[in-house]
Amino acid sequence: MQAEIIALGSELTNGEKLDTNSQWLSTELASVGISTHFHTTIADHIDEIVDQLRLSSQRSDLVLITGGLGPTLDDLTRQAMAELISADLVLDEESLHTIESMFQKRSREMPERNRIQAMFPEGAEAIPNLHGTAPGIWMQVPRTDSKPDCCIAAMPGVPSEMKPMFYQSVLPRLSRGTNIIRFARVNCFGVGESKTEELLGDITSRGRDPEVGITAHEATITLRIKAMGESVEACEQKISETYELIHQRIGEYIFGYEDEELEHIVVALLSQRVQTLATCECGTGGLLSYRFTEVAGSADFYAGGTVSTIQNILNQESLQTDSKQQTLDAAAAISLAKATRENYASDFALSIILDVNQSWQDNENVPQAFVALAAEGIELVEEIGLTVNRAIAKSRVTKAALNLLRRTLIDLGNES
Amino acid sequence: MQAEIIALGSELTNGEKLDTNSQWLSTELASVGISTHFHTTIADHIDEIVDQLRLSSQRSDLVLITGGLGPTLDDLTRQAMAELISADLVLDEESLHTIESMFQKRSREMPERNRIQAMFPEGAEAIPNLHGTAPGIWMQVPRTDSKPDCCIAAMPGVPSEMKPMFYQSVLPRLSRGTNIIRFARVNCFGVGESKTEELLGDITSRGRDPEVGITAHEATITLRIKAMGESVEACEQKISETYELIHQRIGEYIFGYEDEELEHIVVALLSQRVQTLATCECGTGGLLSYRFTEVAGSADFYAGGTVSTIQNILNQESLQTDSKQQTLDAAAAISLAKATRENYASDFALSIILDVNQSWQDNENVPQAFVALAAEGIELVEEIGLTVNRAIAKSRVTKAALNLLRRTLIDLGNES
Structure with a gap:
């Protein structure tokens, strides 16, 4: 089954x-085994829209349209669909009644122009x-060459109306494709993109089933798994076998799955132990x-924190650091973490030192950053190697701090 | 001049x-007066790509293609363009030399498959x-009906290679359209979307030139101005007249233009006075x-800050608040701001109180938030009305705090 998606609107x-609807719909179609071969976006010109519908409905089994269902003159979807099958627009009393009562609920009278939204x-x-006044439209269009009818579903362009309509009323009408596709993601930290590729070896080879791709975002490495099969179960079986292999090769760097970030894992681990974190950030x-x-539910596990600058920290007499030095080092990071833990009476304290003022011109002169962790009987510090990509330095160092705490919490869990 | 944009790739x-390239290119074309009437995204199938190129090159004066120029088998742009004009692919020695020397610079030998990137x-x-190994392709295609040739420019799909190529080599080849379009944005805070519309009145009417649209993002209201004219100067003249009208009607809410956020304005105002800010955030x-x-250059004007929770603040004995109460009020916000200013020896201190733990079920029960500002001889506090949209509460309250400081700094500037 071949699908295509059309988005209408001159603003696009x-x-x-x-337009983000077309991507979303493609992913949804893929997950039920329907592949999308075209996205088209068209300005609000009736002739061009009709031409496109003619072409699309002949070459594809399914055409999903978003946008153009509003009440104004530049909303042309229903007119174009009528012209495609040389039909008139007729009033649907039930839809009109629904639209009128929506306006009544908001204590407003329905403007005359909204009447068009009840015509099909x-x-x-x-x-x-x-979730809105515009009903969608479902239509079947005969095709030449004794192909089965093309199904067209038109939905509103507003994502908050389009998505529930797709789930509730469009998806159930679609015949499933023969090849289901399932996506999964594995999230890693503390390893680079090319090192990950090297460690994974043949798992990432082109044409492998499931396919495994590597993407990097602000020092988080995400492995994207795409499995195809005859059923959801078959896909999930393949994905779980691939999980196994990935764990064997780079298990130590994996921290989560799907949308999980390091902070979700850290909050979950702290809540298991009913322990708190305090923070001290410099840079x-x-x-x-x-x-x-x-993170939802984090408030009970956060003891508080301070935000400072390098100069402020250097001026603090209390800090056990060589007062003659002009930058902060690993020892300073540990001192900060310990002082923070004491001030906030927390179980754990993380400190960060990132000197953003240092010159950052070339590879030779990239500033170093430190993250430290203090807890009962624990003092850990890590020097974080930064790349010249200054834009992600704050995010990278923040993640390194969270990862230091995550690994420590896991070790503590294993010990007990 | 009518343009259309094609993005190639099954991953799209x-x-x-x-695909964000098509949007970017449309905006660039609009700014030189070329309007785009179609975006098309196609999977990596040679026949479908050739069919689309045939259609597009007949109906449009300009076709911009992104993607499909890589060295692998699923990169089909050059083959499709050759098939469109029934031409062979021939080797361009100069391009081959450039690609080879790019590999040499990285001390790598050019893989044989990259040779295809030098064929046109x-x-x-x-x-x-x-910025990469793949050269783009420029081609002119004759059209029927004695229309002028259609120009096709194929560029890489990677935005960091595509954008400089567009500016350096594609844009200079395009004949300008007759109607230049210029966009401008005015940013406001402290006023709602419908109130803005009411205050602006006829300025936002449909069909006005320049057009003025209103969008809201996390409590910031942005007025988007779109002016059309025969020259850049004509557009800018129209925009500046519209600026004038907008200032007359809602000047008190305007804080900046284009990408300016409240924090940029606050840092700029503090740097003029060479004064510092400390912060205390609760929620x-x-x-x-x-x-x-x-904000770049902000470090010299930031004295430091604390991050806390409602419970921690309530436990602080030093705070001048009724110890029996279970939530914090306006007086508490002022106390926090004053204490923060003292602790950090700063010129200004902002405090925020947002009780994120309070139940937030319906319109009746939305928690209140407070922002307060302390400075020499100044104590200001504001209660911030929150809507049920919990997701933007943190952002809205943070902006309200910045806006309180911004207005105070402007008043101080006017006094002196």
Whole structure:
């Protein structure tokens, strides 16, 4: 089964807005084994839209349309679909009633122009919209060469209306493809992209089933697994076999799956132990505390933190560091972590030192960064090698701190 | 002049990757007066690509292609372009030499398969690529109906190679359209979307020239101005007239233009006065300090800060707040700001109180938030009305704090 997706709107073709619906729909179709071979975005011109629908409905089994269902003059989807099958637009009383009552609920009268949203090409079906006034349209178009009818589903362009409509009313009408596709992700930290490729070896070879791709984002390495099979179970079996192999080769760097970030794992581990974290950041401006406290349920495990600058820290007499030096070192990072743990009476304290003011011109002169962890009987510090990519330095060092705590919490868990 | 854009790659049609090149190119074309009426994304199938090129090159004056120029078997752009004009692929010695020397610079031998990147449809031109091995392709295709030739430019899919190639080698070859388009943005805070629309009145009416649209993102209101004219100067004249009108009607809410955020303005105002800020955050987890310190050059004006939780603050005996109460109020916010200013010996101190733990079920029960500012002879506090949209609460309150400081700094500037 071949699908294609059409997005309507001049705000998309002129670059004012980015279409993300087509990508989302492709992923959803892939997960039920339907492959997408075209995305098309068209400006609001009726003739061009009709031409495209004519072409698409002949070459594809399924055409999904987003946008162009609003009440204004530049919303042309229903007119174009009617013209495609040379049908008139006819009023659907039930849809009209639904739209009118939506306005009533908001204590407003329905403007006359919204009436068009209850009109459909004769022979087409209305698709209910639970989140907005515009119903979708379902239509089947005969094809030449004795091919089966092409199914067309038109949905609103607003993602919050389109997605529930797709799940509730479009997906159930689609015949499944023969090859189901399932995606999975494995997230790693503390290893580079090319080192990962080297360690994984043949697992990443082209044409392997499941396919394994490597992407890097702000020092997090993500392995993307794509499995194809005759059933969901067959795909999941293949994915779990590939998990096994990946664990054997780079298990020590894996911290999570799918959308999991380091902070989710750290909060989960702390909540198991009912223990707290305090933070001291010098150069990351609060990124560590922000990421930690963004995790739902983290508040009970956060004791508090400070955000400082290198100069402020150097001025603090209390810090056990050589007062003549102009930068901070590993010993300073440990002192900060210990002082922070004491100040906040927390179980764990993380400190970060990243001198963002240092000159950062070339490979020779990349500043070093330190992360340290203090806990009962524990003092750990790591020097973090930064690359010239200054933009991700704060994120990389913040992740290194979270990873240091994560590994420590896992070791402590294994000991007990 | 009508343009269209084609993006090639199965990783785009199957949803693995999002195409952002087409949007970027549309905006660039619009800014030189060329309008785009189609975006098409095609999977890596040679016949479908050739069919699409045939259609596109007949209906459009300009076709921009991204992707499919790599050395592997699924990179099909050059083969499809050759097939379109029934030409052979021929080797361009100069391009081959350039590619070979790129590999030499990295001390690697050029793999044989990269040789294909130096091959072009007979009659087409190579477009130099200063950032990668794949040269682009420039080709002119005759059209029926005595229309002028269609120009096709193929560029790499990697944005960091595509964008410089577009600027250096594609844009200079394009004949400008008749109607230049210029975009501008005005950023406001402290006013809602519908109130903005009401205050602006006829400025936002459909069909006005320049067009003014309103968008909201995390409580920042952005006015998007789109001016069309025969020259850049004509557009800019229109934009500056519209600026004037907008200032008359909602000037008090405007804080910046284009990419400017509240923190950029605050850092600029503090640097003019050579004064410092300290922060105390309770419920925003460090978002305020992070945004402030992310601004280039902010380090000299940041004195430091603390990140805390409601419970920790309530436990602090030093805080002048009724110890029996279970939440924090406006007086607590002022106390925190004053204490923070003292601790860090800063000129200004901002405090935030946002109780993220409070139940947040319905409109009746939305927690209140407070931001306070302390400075020499200044104590200000604001209660921030939150909406049920919990996801943006941290961002909204952080911006409210920055805006309080911004307005105070402007008042101080006017006084002196």
